[in-house]
Amino acid sequence: MADNRVVVYKGPGEVAVENIEYPKLEVPQEVASAMGMSVAAPHAVILKIVSTNICGSDQHMVRGRTTAPVGQTLGHEITGEIVEKGDDVQFLDVGDICSVPFNIACGRCRNCKERKTGVCLNVNPARAGSAYGYVDMGGWIGGQAEYVLVPFADFNLLKFPDREQALEKILDLTMLSDIFPTGYHGAYTAQVTTGSTVYVAGAGPVGLAAAHAAQLLGAAVVIVGDLNEERLAQARSFGCETVDVSQGPLEELIAGIVGEPEVDCAVDAVGFEASAKPGEEAPAVVLNQIQTVTRAGGSLGIPGLYVTGDPGAADPEAQEGTLKIRFGLGWAKSHAFFTGQCPVMKYNRGLMMSILHDKAQIAKAVNATVISLDEAPQGYKDFDKGAAKKYVLNPHGMIPA
Structure with missing residues (x-):
């Protein structure tokens, strides 16, 4: 029964x-x-x-x-x-x-x-x-x-x-x-601390949780990036700066807020269904963006979900979770990457x-x-x-x- x-x-x-x-x-x-x-x-x-x-x-x-x-x-x-x-x-x-x-x-x-x-x-x-x-x-x-x-x-x-x-x-x-521990995990592993400048990719619930966690950890500035204006407005409602990532190179948008094209640390709260522009899926774009805008010696928290099987991906490599990541850039900048389930x-x-x-x-x-x-x-x-x-x-x- x-x-x-x-x-x-x-x-x-x-x-x-x-x-x-x-x-x-x-x-x-x-x-x-x-x-x-x-x-x-x-x-x-x-x-x-x-x-x-x-x-x-x-x-x-x-x-x-x-x-x-x-x-x-x-x-x-x-x-x-x-x-x-x-x-x-x-x-x-x-x-x-x-x-x-x-x-x-x-x-x-x-x-x-x-x-x-x-x-x-x-x-x-x-x-x-x-x-x-x-x-x-x-x-x-x-x-x-x-x-x-x-x-x-x-x-x-x-x-x-x-x-x-x-x-x-x-x-x-x-x-x-x-989502609160997951967002916190993203910020914590990105080594957010007192006075940090932080970029959070994604204004969905996990991204918003990561942004709030970064505030709890003492960040001086938390910048949230997304394509969705309603979600960006939600990030602004509790004191975050925001950028529409379709409106120009991310490093220029960040420079307009903190005065330089880099942040101390970054969080990927988007995962494998990432897009560079509305309707244009690019699964590695966020991973590459956060390497670009994080300072040398910085850390990247990656709570966003990446899968080993994605039948809806645009190409065979992405269907098995193989993405075109600029790992050489991360290596050259001595980045630390933290991934996986919280x-x-x-x-x-x-x-x-x-x-x-x-x-x-x-x-x-x-x-x-x-x-x-x-x-x-x-x-x-x-x-x-x-x-x-x-x-x-x-x-x-x-x-x-």
Whole structure:
């Protein structure tokens, strides 16, 4: 009997909300078989989802720009209330409200012990690293749903200290599952510090989160570049400088703001669906631009998604993730490149404290906008059109008006 509903990919440009089975305290059979673990998951909990967000990474799948099969469940940005727990969950209780890192991590492998939870070795037979509701990430059911299973719960979950306070600040706290730590990771690995001049490529939610994170880290100037004026206006709403990257060489646009054609550090929050001009896709353009405008000896944070399989790419090389990057330029300028999934657990507790004590206003920065689970298909369409909003799904009506 179907006792759960989840958002499902139905083909390029189409998602639907469908009925599925209520989750069991079991890991996916493919993970258990390949990784030598039991299907039974006494280490897991089932969450009643309080809030779950639409992410730009989901949009790549929905556009048909990954190898996601029809029927792929969606959603990896999850905040929820524990309604059931396994016998081996020791430090969490039914009723706790928790943030779920989008990285699924066992807590027991070498990488997890080194806090590299974005590349856990035990939760995905295909490669290191896993996530809820994502292609090639182990077959875990997505969290744009009413209920979801979270394995290795004692390790993975971040419990909010006070239920009433958590619900009051839920629109900020819901960003802890992915985009706030991911944006912070981009800024942190770019080595943003007091007085830095920073360029952030992309004014989508992750780019806006990176810009807000750069401010928290003490940047003197944060410049956000994009082609979408509505999104650039959102960046200006919390104190960023902005450039329309179609309006001239980026280094000249930057010089008009900081007086020189370079910044101390840069963040790529765009990824492989980058464009130099509206309608002209150029997957390596942002990687090359940030090398051009970052000073010699600077660092580049690259949280933007790059894939190994892109069937919609314009050329065969890009279809397998091979891009024409000016690596010689980066080498000559002694740049440091930081890539890959954000290890959310490295940052989420500190960012939670910043939210709870009113030091961070991430919901305002990304324009958090609440919609119902049934409105998810329209939310995907609006987001794909470039809406300057971060859509937050409210499956059980628990988000206060």
